Amino acid sequence: MARKFTASKTHLRPDPRYGSKLAGKFINCVMHNGKKSVAQRIFYDAMELIQKRLPNDEPVDVFTRAVENVKPIIEVRSKRVGGATYQVPMQVNKTRQQTLAIRWLLMAAREKKGRPMAVKLADELVAAFNREGIAITRRENVHRMAEANKAFAHFAW
Incomplete structure (x- = not known):
């Protein structure tokens, strides 16, 4: 049976300037209506701004660290058990x-x-690099929800 979506991991190319697959993936997510050159310009301009704000750090390292800081470790998923829905x-x-x-x-x-x-x-990436900002707040909220619902962890199978 044919798949609906292609696995982007197999077709993903690293970005031309930094050679980072994560940056290539990020550029693809920034992109609207297939305008990759516009997305690249946005990303690279943000990297230049980061370079100006944090001259001691490499901008790709700041970007990678920001993404690492925002990654959630645990999340809640809805699970229906016997007519009741639990956040597991x-x-x-x-x-x-x-x-x-x-x-x-x-x-x-x-x-x-x-x-x-x-x-x-650039603002959001620098904020995430410093473990602050809207994206970090969102991650903390997800972790807080998981912590509050850990009584239902036994439903995770």
Whole structure:
């Protein structure tokens, strides 16, 4: 049976400037309507802004560390047991951790209004690098929900 989606991991190319597969994946997530050159310009402008703000750190390392800081370790999933729905805490696998981190970073950057996307993205990446900002708050909320519902952990099978 044919698959609905292709596995992006098999077709994913590293970005041209830094040679990072994570950066290539992030650029693809920034992209709208197939305009990859626009997404690349946004990402690389954000990297230049990060370089200016944190001159001692390599911008790709700041980006990678920001994504690592936002990755959730545990999340809650709804599980229906005997007519009741429980929020069951479960471990998050590596690919989903990365996907959620990228999604939350972009969502946090897009929520801010009134400035160019590259500036908003740089702000959010630096904030995540310093373990603060909207994306980190979201991660903490997910962990707090999992902690509050750990009484239902025995439903995770």
